[in-house]
Amino acid sequence: MKTSQIIIKNALIVNYNEETHADILITGNKIALIDRNISAPGAYVIDAGGKYVIPGGIDTHVHFALPTFAGLTADDFLTGSHAAIWGGTTSVIDFVTPLHGQSLVQAYLQRQAEASGALVNVFFHVSPIEWTENTAQQMSQLVKDYGVTSFKVYMAYKNSIGIDDKTLIKVLETAGRLGALTIVHCENDEIIEYLRDKYYSQGKTLPLYHPLSRPDEAEAEAIGRLSLYAKSLDVPVYAVHVSTEKGINIIRQRQAEGVQFFAETCPQYLTFTDEVYDAPFVEAAKYVMSPPLRKEHDRDALWEALGDGTVSTIGTDHCSFTNDQKAMGKDDFRHIPNGAGGVEHRLEILFTLGVASRKLTMQQFVQLTSYNAAQIFRLKGKGMIAQGYDADLVIWDPEQKHTISVENHKMNADNNIYEGIEVVGQAETVIIGGKVVKDQGQLFV
Numbered sequence: 001m002k003t004s005q006i007i008i009k010n011a012l013i014v015n016y017n018e019e020t021h022a023d024i025l026i027t028g029n030k031i032a033l034i035d036r037n038i039s040a041p042g043a044y045v046i047d048a049g050g051k052y053v054i055p056g057g058i059d060t061h062v063h064f065a066l067p068t069f070a071g072l073t074a075d076d077f078l079t080g081s082h083a084a085i086w087g088g089t090t091s092v093i094d095f096v097t098p099l100h101g102q103s104l105v106q107a108y109l110q111r112q113a114e115a116s117g118a119l120v121n122v123f124f125h126v127s128p129i130e131w132t133e134n135t136a137q138q139m140s141q142l143v144k145d146y147g148v149t150s151f152k153v154y155m156a157y158k159n160s161i162g163i164d165d166k167t168l169i170k171v172l173e174t175a176g177r178l179g180a181l182t183i184v185h186c187e188n189d190e191i192i193e194y195l196r197d198k199y200y201s202q203g204k205t206l207p208l209y210h211p212l213s214r215p216d217e218a219e220a221e222a223i224g225r226l227s228l229y230a231k232s233l234d235v236p237v238y239a240v241h242v243s244t245e246k247g248i249n250i251i252r253q254r255q256a257e258g259v260q261f262f263a264e265t266c267p268q269y270l271t272f273t274d275e276v277y278d279a280p281f282v283e284a285a286k287y288v289m290s291p292p293l294r295k296e297h298d299r300d301a302l303w304e305a306l307g308d309g310t311v312s313t314i315g316t317d318h319c320s321f322t323n324d325q326k327a328m329g330k331d332d333f334r335h336i337p338n339g340a341g342g343v344e345h346r347l348e349i350l351f352t353l354g355v356a357s358r359k360l361t362m363q364q365f366v367q368l369t370s371y372n373a374a375q376i377f378r379l380k381g382k383g384m385i386a387q388g389y390d391a392d393l394v395i396w397d398p399e400q401k402h403t404i405s406v407e408n409h410k411m412n413a414d415n416n417i418y419e420g421i422e423v424v425g426q427a428e429t430v431i432i433g434g435k436v437v438k439d440q441g442q443l444f445v
């Protein structure tokens, strides 16, 4: 019988805190040994000479098979997994959004079943969208019986899944008591909804009114308000997809005061500015997402925040739509489904714009793409290359170049916001749970 052992030879292993030249022995689904000159008769040997070996990427923020007013998003758990693997991501955290009146536990079990076809590890943030007499008990059950470590709430979208501040405070306090983390979409709903309707009623229907109706102050105000609650209740919080300099400045200040305020940003906010909205509909609509793309000073501030540790994680907010779906908002920017795909490109964009451009070290790259996420969301066995950890890892070729294109991407949508960008660095080999799932330009799933 063939052994289930793999040896990765000549690895330059990069963890969050050190770089080590060694071999890695994988037995079953675990990292069994890290040492010089490992030999194991019958093991499958991969030579990683000249390459980095990094923990498998963890994308903290994806929406696969998300039901929306424009139908299901373009990537389901299978195509989303393919794209994730291709780009070096081995774990994703998706979302459980119940219907009004539905139990959080029931919604969690249903979502878990929907994700059963996934080829990567899938974890969930669970969203209380209302406060009922059962909510606290359901949150407790999710934490204790199902290992949920995070709850997601929306300060925006109050007319659907968003919550008012009274409910927000209850969720924050309950999650804190349970030792769970509340993660928050921070935008001031009132002014955004007002501006959206105002622009539309003035005949301003183009995609470029999307960013204009979601000013940076709307994000900063909500971040500030959340930080007040976090400080007053003494609970940890995490702002998803932070996009503005003003928001970053508040978070940095609160962190200095000792508030446990974690921040996530996304590759798109590190890559583009709002200039992309000044384009014909099909092109501009691709970039309609919330929060919207911002100004150059915001992008610069985000890079600085990655460098100094204010921002801990990079999630893609992967939420892909086809051009047909985007066209629903052809005559009304309010009806363009919000979101874009990116799960495939997270590591290569961060490597190209960060590491290869000397803004980030390899260790910071590992912190931002896997280690910090594993720590913050307590994903046991993830985020490190060390003995006893899960054998989820990536052999990263720092020299390989390619141009991102809808012609050859693995994501399912017929558009790509990164179209035409040349990236350097590529996941050459990807191993999940001790199984080689990508190698030399081929998927084995």
Ligand SMILES: [Zn+2]
Pocket: 061, 063, 317, 319
């Ligand atoms: Zn999202």
